Amino acid sequence: MTVELGHFSLVLALVVALVQGTIPLLGAHRNDHDLMMVARTAAIAQMLLVGIAFAALVHAYMVSDFSVRSVVMNSNSLKPMLYKISGTWGNHEGSMLLWVLILAVFGGVLAWFGGSLPPALKARALAVQAWLAFGFYLFILLTSNPFERLVPPAVDGRGLNPLLQDPGLAFHPPFLYLGYVGFSMAFSFAIAALIEGRVDAAWARWVRPWTLVAWVFLTIGITLGAWWAYYELGWGGWWYWDPVENASFMPWLAGTALLHSAIVVEKRDALKGWTVFLAIVTFGLSLLGTFLVRSGVLTSVHAFAVDPARGVFILALLLIIIGGSFALFAWRGPSLKGGGLFQPISREGGLLLNNLLLSVAAAAVLVGTLYPLVYQAITDGKISVGPPFFNAVFVPLMAPLLVAMAVGPLLPWKRGDLSPALRRLWVAAVAVLGVTAVVWSQVTDMSLFGFLGMALAAWLLVGTLVELAGRIRLFRAPITDSLRRLARLPRSALGMTLAHAGLAIAIAGMAGAGAWKIERIQVMAPGDTVTVAGFTYTFEGAQPTRGPNYIATRGTFTVTRNGKPVATLEAEKRRYPVEKRETTEAAIHPTFWGDLYVVIGDQKNTDGAHVTRIYFNPMIGWLWAGVAVMVIGGAVSLSDRRHRVGAPSRRRADVFGGATARS
Amino acid sequence: MAWLAPSLAVEPDEVLADPTLESRARGISQGLRCLVCQNQSIDDSDAELARDLRLLVRERLVAGDDDQQVIDYIVSRYGDFVLLKPPFKLATLALWAAPAVILLVAGVAVFLYYRQSATAGGAEAAPAPLSQAEQQRLETILRDRDVSS
Numbered sequence: 001m002t003v004e005l006g007h008f009s010l011v012l013a014l015v016v017a018l019v020q021g022t023i024p025l026l027g028a029h030r031n032d033h034d035l036m037m038v039a040r041t042a043a044i045a046q047m048l049l050v051g052i053a054f055a056a057l058v059h060a061y062m063v064s065d066f067s068v069r070s071v072v073m074n075s076n077s078l079k080p081m082l083y084k085i086s087g088t089w090g091n092h093e094g095s096m097l098l099w100v101l102i103l104a105v106f107g108g109v110l111a112w113f114g115g116s117l118p119p120a121l122k123a124r125a126l127a128v129q130a131w132l133a134f135g136f137y138l139f140i141l142l143t144s145n146p147f148e149r150l151v152p153p154a155v156d157g158r159g160l161n162p163l164l165q166d167p168g169l170a171f172h173p174p175f176l177y178l179g180y181v182g183f184s185m186a187f188s189f190a191i192a193a194l195i196e197g198r199v200d201a202a203w204a205r206w207v208r209p210w211t212l213v214a215w216v217f218l219t220i221g222i223t224l225g226a227w228w229a230y231y232e233l234g235w236g237g238w239w240y241w242d243p244v245e246n247a248s249f250m251p252w253l254a255g256t257a258l259l260h261s262a263i264v265v266e267k268r269d270a271l272k273g274w275t276v277f278l279a280i281v282t283f284g285l286s287l288l289g290t291f292l293v294r295s296g297v298l299t300s301v302h303a304f305a306v307d308p309a310r311g312v313f314i315l316a317l318l319l320i321i322i323g324g325s326f327a328l329f330a331w332r333g334p335s336l337k338g339g340g341l342f343q344p345i346s347r348e349g350g351l352l353l354n355n356l357l358l359s360v361a362a363a364a365v366l367v368g369t370l371y372p373l374v375y376q377a378i379t380d381g382k383i384s385v386g387p388p389f390f391n392a393v394f395v396p397l398m399a400p401l402l403v404a405m406a407v408g409p410l411l412p413w414k415r416g417d418l419s420p421a422l423r424r425l426w427v428a429a430v431a432v433l434g435v436t437a438v439v440w441s442q443v444t445d446m447s448l449f450g451f452l453g454m455a456l457a458a459w460l461l462v463g464t465l466v467e468l469a470g471r472i473r474l475f476r477a478p479i480t481d482s483l484r485r486l487a488r489l490p491r492s493a494l495g496m497t498l499a500h501a502g503l504a505i506a507i508a509g510m511a512g513a514g515a516w517k518i519e520r521i522q523v524m525a526p527g528d529t530v531t532v533a534g535f536t537y538t539f540e541g542a543q544p545t546r547g548p549n550y551i552a553t554r555g556t557f558t559v560t561r562n563g564k565p566v567a568t569l570e571a572e573k574r575r576y577p578v579e580k581r582e583t584t585e586a587a588i589h590p591t592f593w594g595d596l597y598v599v600i601g602d603q604k605n606t607d608g609a610h611v612t613r614i615y616f617n618p619m620i621g622w623l624w625a626g627v628a629v630m631v632i633g634g635a636v637s638l639s640d641r642r643h644r645v646g647a648p649s650r651r652r653a654d655v656f657g658g659a660t661a662r663s
Numbered sequence: 664m665a666w667l668a669p670s671l672a673v674e675p676d677e678v679l680a681d682p683t684l685e686s687r688a689r690g691i692s693q694g695l696r697c698l699v700c701q702n703q704s705i706d707d708s709d710a711e712l713a714r715d716l717r718l719l720v721r722e723r724l725v726a727g728d729d730d731q732q733v734i735d736y737i738v739s740r741y742g743d744f745v746l747l748k749p750p751f752k753l754a755t756l757a758l759w760a761a762p763a764v765i766l767l768v769a770g771v772a773v774f775l776y777y778r779q780s781a782t783a784g785g786a787e788a789a790p791a792p793l794s795q796a797e798q799q800r801l802e803t804i805l806r807d808r809d810v811s812s
Contacts, residue, residue, distance in 0.1 A: 235707055242702045341780045352776075356769050364762035371749075371758045379754065384696045386704070386747025393762045523675050601674070611675055 006056025020130035047108030086170035093146035124192035179218025187283035268340035350408025406463025453511020461504035495637025506626025512619025
């Protein structure tokens with residue numbers, strides 16, 4: 001019964017979306033307050049209805065209702081409860097339902113808390129949200145219904161890919177979708193602004209926190225995926241420029257650019273058209289990401305044709321949403337004239353450079369990701385565009401960005417001078433030399449990528465701290481005075497410092513792990529020892545063990561350094577009988593300068609000898625820590641008063657572009 | 664019963680005794696795609712086919728081929744698809760040129776934006792005079808301030 005209740009709720013949500021997509025628009029056009037207020041009620045109703053639908057599906061997974069097709073295909077009665085629940089979104093149908101749930105929640109939150117917004121802007125933004133929801137509800141109900149029953153019911157389910165049965169990956173899709181769908185808010189505001197023909201500082205102040213929320217979630221989502229790849233796939237890699245990864249990385253790049261261009265709109269009333277355009281592009285790339293991953297088009301253009309209903313539907317949806325928005329932009333965009341002027345060497349100039357490089361990077365990743373598809377469609381031949389291409393393109397674009405990132409925040413608004421800013425960065429230059437010298441003395445493998453990364457990380461980290469020191473007058477005022485200034489610093493400024501410093505730390509991690517990873521592959525009998533990066537590993541033997549839905553071989557290693565014990569590592573190789581798959585569970589011992597990483601492979605002889613892989617992944621922890629600092633920076637910035645309550649009310653009289661408020 | 668993921672990437676029995684040869688093999692392997700995987704190199708992949716290719720690369724190296732000869736040999740058997748770094752040729756011109764062209768176009772757009780705002784800069788130096796409504800508002804504000812102080 002609950003399954004039908006969920007199905008019915010979703011249909012009802014479709015109808016509510018239709019109401020929310022039309023009546024408030026009419027209300028905003030006629031300036032009719034009552035009609036506009038329909039949006040609020042409808043958005044909250046949608047949130048509840050989709051919430052019921054999603055809860056019904058989660059319930060079906062939790063109780064293992066094998067009369068539901070989706071549960072049979074993706075679950076199994078033996079799975080631990082966490083993975084029964086995460087299995088809800090570990091498949092196509094369920095993940096699309098999660099997608100619309102998040103969309104409905106964002107809409108509901110906007111309706112509930114958006115009290116300070118001008119009613120017409122809010123009504124229009126919610127109407128745009130409703131149209132997006134309408135398209136996706138139709139997609140789910142017509143082509144990907146998770147509530148479909150199976151007659152007769154199955155005895156048990158087929159299980160979930162064991163690689164996905166992992167805490168990191170259980171929460172990877174929800175965060176990713178919170179990011180993707182979060183950008184729909186910026187998109188809806190952009191479309192609403194185009195309809196109104198008006199973008200101003202207040203508009204940017206509403207868009208910034210929503211974009212920041214989406215950015216924080218997407219950052220977490222992408223990193224969870226990378227972290228999972230690092231510890232689960234078993235060779236210490238974390239990024240492969242895989243099309244699925246690129247699909248999530250493109251909206252991140254565009255969203256990061258949007259985050260910065262919205263600042264220029266807010267502070268200086270410039271780059272308005274560009275910011276609106278970027279909001280459309282960012283969400284467009286989020287949709288493309290969903291499409292690329294969900295349509296099967298990535299495996300092969302021909303796989304797309306295997307299930308044409310879904311692929312064609314979502315492609316049509318994509319074309320309508322993106323094409324329609326660009327058409328609207330082409331029509332209304334030119335009227336969005338900015339007032340603020342600035343020189344290339346200025347804070348705005350720095351932010352524009354950021355936008356230039358990030359957008360080009362996003363475009364290059366897009367070309368690289370889609371090129372094999374287009375190539376195959378046109379010539380029917382196949383080519384691969386892999387890491388060598390992306391590294392060759394991406395690194396030269398990011399290096400100048402990182403150099404400029406330390407300089408930009410030191411420049412004044414409107415017009416500035418480069419030399420005082422550069423003079424303040426002498427400490428950063430010293431840090432670059434120092435770090436390069438230290439790395440030189442430590443490594444035997446001269447990797448240009450590694451040195452470049454470390455130097456850039458040092459430059460950016462120290463440059464960011466120089467900016468902070470300047471703000472709080474560190475060493476130029478008494479220390480108590482500086483501390484007081486630090487406490488009074490606007491949260492958004494502190495957030496920027498944290499986010500930029502976090503990126504610097506993450507870059508150091510990427511460079512270290514990318515350039516100086518050490519790997520040893522060998523057969524080890526119990527008692528054998530291997531020394532990797534100064535750590536001595538002794539294989540103590542392997543025992544069979546079992547988990548709730550798998551059997552495993554667990555190898556034990558003791559690690560010593562200069563005779564002193566460091567850690568005991570237990571690596572597993574698991575076999576999942578239901579899914580007929582094996583996974584490796586690497587044993588990882590993180591240290592400040594790198595992770596000790598051990599993987600156990602097949603048994604080689606009867607005497608208990610096993611294939612073992614032992615890695616030293618230098619600085620990899622810095623990558624995770626750096627991202628954590630970036631995310632904290634985003635959250636701190638989000639807590640800024642001005643983002644929460646400061647969204648100012650526009651002067652009543654000129655809110656509606658000439659139309660006077662009804663009184 | 665087909666068990667997926669039977670083993671992991673490079674196995675000890677594949678490793679060549681000569682470390683320079685082995686490190687060349689690893690380098691070549693990282694640029695070759697495991698044909699049945701998604702953008703994974705044969706060096707990273709645990710697929711059976713990747714293992715065959717790894718062994719093939721090492722066989723050729725032991726036979727005395729240089730790196731390019733090994734790659735050419737693999738490409739002659741499996742086509743360009745096996746290369747993770749797409750070759751420079753007519754069909755991939757658009758791919759390799761795209762980032763540079765996009766950067767150029769974007770750079771020109773930014774340049775034009777600055778030039779346009781430079782010519783409009785005169786307007787900023789002498790801001791548009793206040794409209795009558797604005798003038799009245801300004802006076803009201805100033806008057807209110809005088810009263811309150």
